Every structure is written in C-alpha cells, then in structure tokens.
Amino acid sequence: MPADMNDYFKKKKPGNSSNNNGNNRGGNNFENPLNNLGKGAPWIVVLIAVGFAFFILKPFTIINSGEVGIKVNTGKFEPTPLKAGLHFFIPVFQKIIPVNTRIRLITYSDVSTGALGDSYRGFEGGLRRNPAISVLDRRGLTVKIDIAVQYRLKADTAPATIEKWGSSWEEKIINSKVREVVRDVVGQYTAEQLPEMRNEIAAAIETKVKQSVDDLPNQPVILTSVELRTINLPTKIKDQIERVQIAKQDVTIAEQQKEKAKQQAQKAAEIAKGEAERNRIEAQGEADKIRIEAEEQAKANLLISSSLTQELLQLEQIKTQGKFNEALKVNKDAKIFLTPGGAVPNIWVNTQGKEQKTVSAQQ
Numbered sequence: 001m002p003a004d005m006n007d008y009f010k011k012k013k014p015g016n017s018s019n020n021n022g023n024n025r026g027g028n029n030f031e032n033p034l035n036n037l038g039k040g041a042p043w044i045v046v047l048i049a050v051g052f053a054f055f056i057l058k059p060f061t062i063i064n065s066g067e068v069g070i071k072v073n074t075g076k077f078e079p080t081p082l083k084a085g086l087h088f089f090i091p092v093f094q095k096i097i098p099v100n101t102r103i104r105l106i107t108y109s110d111v112s113t114g115a116l117g118d119s120y121r122g123f124e125g126g127l128r129r130n131p132a133i134s135v136l137d138r139r140g141l142t143v144k145i146d147i148a149v150q151y152r153l154k155a156d157t158a159p160a161t162i163e164k165w166g167s168s169w170e171e172k173i174i175n176s177k178v179r180e181v182v183r184d185v186v187g188q189y190t191a192e193q194l195p196e197m198r199n200e201i202a203a204a205i206e207t208k209v210k211q212s213v214d215d216l217p218n219q220p221v222i223l224t225s226v227e228l229r230t231i232n233l234p235t236k237i238k239d240q241i242e243r244v245q246i247a248k249q250d251v252t253i254a255e256q257q258k259e260k261a262k263q264q265a266q267k268a269a270e271i272a273k274g275e276a277e278r279n280r281i282e283a284q285g286e287a288d289k290i291r292i293e294a295e296e297q298a299k300a301n302l303l304i305s306s307s308l309t310q311e312l313l314q315l316e317q318i319k320t321q322g323k324f325n326e327a328l329k330v331n332k333d334a335k336i337f338l339t340p341g342g343a344v345p346n347i348w349v350n351t352q353g354k355e356q357k358t359v360s361a362q363q
Contacts (some may be wrong), residue, residue: 017100051099057087060089061087061096062086062087063085063087063096067100067101067102068081068082068101068155069081069082069096069097069098069099070082070097070158071094075092079160080159081099081159099158101154101155102107103150103224104150104151104170106127106130106148107146108145108148133145133147133182135186137189137191139191141237142233143194143231144231144232145231146231147205148226148229149174149178150226151174151224160218173221175262178226181205182205184208192244194231194233198231205228206226212294
C-alpha cells in the first residue's frame with residue numbers, strides 16, 4: 001500500500017492525536033489490519049487486484065487443434081489466422097474468435113437418425129441437418145433428393161472468409177450452392193429417368209457443386225465430397241416404374257427361355273449330326289470290311305483255281321469214292337450217282353425210311 005495510506009492509518013492510533021481522545025472515551029480503538037502483514041502487504045494487495053481483474057476480463061484464449069483464431073483489433077480483422085495454442089489480447093480493444101476448420105457434414109434428408117458426435121456438438125460444431133431438397137423434374141413433378149456434403153473451412157483464408165461472409169457462411173456458400181446445382185441438374189430429366197441416370201446425375205452434381213464453390217474468390221471452402229443418397233419419387237411414378245420393370249423382367253425371361261430352347265435345338269442338331277456321321281463311318285467301315293473280305297476271297301479262289309489240275313481232281317474223286325464205300329457199309333440201300341466225267345462231288349441217295357434225302361458226298 002502507498003506510504004501516505006500508512007501515515008493515514010498511523011494518525012488514527014489513540015496515542016498519535018489528541019483529537020482522538022474524545023472518540024476513544026467510548027472504548028473503540030481502530031488498528032490498520034495491513035500492519036500485521038509487514039512491508040510486503042501493498043504488493044500482495046496489488047497482486048490480488050491484478051489476479052481478480054485477470055479472472056474477470058480473461059484477456060487470453062486457447063485455440064484447439066482443428067481450429068484457427070481470428071484476432072479483431074477495434075473491429076478490424078487481422079488477415080493472418082492464429083494457430084493452435086495460448087494467445088493473449090487486450091480486453092475491450094481486441095478479441096479473438098475461434099473458428100472450426102475440421103471436416104463438416106451437412107445432410108439434406110427427411111429421415112431423422114442419430115448421428116455420432118451429437119453429444120460433442122459444442123466442441124465439434126461440424127454436423128448440420130437440413131430437409132430434403134424439393135426439385136421439379138422436366139415435366140413439373142415434385143421429386144425430393146437426399147444428399148450429403150462434406151467440406152471444411154480453409155484455414156489460411158478463414159479471417160477473410162468470416163469478414164466477408166459472416167458467421168452464417170455455411171448457409172451462404174454451401175447450402176445455397178448445393179440447392180441451386182441440384183435443382184439445375186435434376187430438372188433436366190423426367191422422374192422416370194432419374195433411377196436409370198442415377199450415376200450420371202450424382203457425378204454431375206458433385207462436379208458442378210465443387211466448381212461453383214472453387215470459383216469463389218480465395219476459395220474459402222474446401223469441398224471433400226458430395227454424395228447423392230436417395231431419390232424419392234412420387235408414388236404414382238414409383239408404381240409405374242415398378243410395372244415397367246416387371247414387364248422388362250418378363251421380356252427378359254422370355255428371351256432367356258427362347259435362347260435356351262435355341263441352344264437346346266442346336267445341341268440336338270449337333271447330336272443328330274454326330275450320330276449320322278458315326279453311322280456313316282460305321283457303314284463305310286462295314287462296307288470296306290465286306291469289300292476287303294470279298295477281294296481276299298476272290299484272290300483265294302483265284303489261287304485255288306490256278307492250283308487245280310486234272311490229276312488233283314482225280315485224286316479228290318478217289319478220296320470221295322472211298323467215303324462212299326464206307327457209307328455203303330453202314331447203309332446198304334444207299335444209291336450212288338456218279339456225275340459224267342468223274343466230276344466231284346458225286347451224289348448219293350439214302351433210300352432208308354419213308355423220306356428220301358439228298359446228301360452231299362462231302363458229308
């Protein structure tokens with residue numbers, strides 16, 4: 001405490017002033033409570049006052065990872081963002097605005113579902129839900145589009161972005177651009193074409209939204225992805241598409257059956273052709289066999305005929321007659337006929353019994 005304050009309290013002691021005699025008659029003695037703290041008491045009071053002011057005014061801010069700080073000097077934004085860490089400022093004249101630069105997600109859907117991170121929304125601040133986007137198709141029918149967009153604020157240009165677009169920069173940059181592009185792309189098709197052209201529509205929406213955001217000055221937002229989730233068609237259109245799909249499936253099944261029957265017919269034809277070819281080959285083989293056997297038999301006959309002589313024939317006749325003699329011993333009633341010229345074979349007739357049999361002499 002300053003020295004003049006100490007003098008003041010000393011003057012208030014009973015023994016230092018005669019003017020206090022009248023006041024002390026009542027038995028009230030006033031003592032300075034700081035005298036018992038020694039000479040460092042003033043500094044302690046100053047430190048307490050400074051600490052109290054520091055606590056009340058809080059002239060510092062902690063920037064977390066995934067954030068940048070924007071320092072404002074008497075209403076003017078500094079262009080350089082503050083990185084993560086502890087930063088001080090002058091109260092009243094300065095302030096620091098923490099801005100989230102993490103990846104954010106904005107969904108456009110009428111389906112309400114729980115989302116991871118809702119309980120940490122005060123820290124993350126990166127999840128937003130909007131109603132599904134209503135779009136008129138080429139014929140004026142209402143179609144609702146469910147879509148999800150991932151993006152993040154560009155850290156280097158965050159001060160300029162907040163200064164230009166304000167705290168509602170998401171609504172002005174992302175939401176408006178997405179709705180504009182979706183209506184422009186989907187409006188080029190009829191409701192019946194949307195399911196068939198889904199991939200092309202999704203690619204066109206993503207490309208145009210990124211191009212629209214990237215064309216903004218200083219590229220304030222980095223777009224990560226634009227995902228087309230669901231195309232909600234009117235009930236009548238759904239029923240019509242379902243009927244068309246069923247008809248197409250029936251046609252496909254009929255074509256498959258026709259193709260199967262065609263393949264089976266081709267298979268049967270190939271089998272029949274193979275069978276005919278096999279029979280032809282077998283017949284040809286049999287014919288070749290007969291021809292070869294005939295040729296060989298002819299050759300054999302030719303060899304036999306060329307080997308026959310008169311003497312050989314007479315020898316064969318003698319052998320035959322010998323067989324007849326043996327036969328007459330067994331059957332005396334047999335009659336023998338000799339062919340003129342002694343040709344072989346001779347013929348004999350068995351006259352035994354009621355029936356006559358002509359038997360070759362070779363038997």
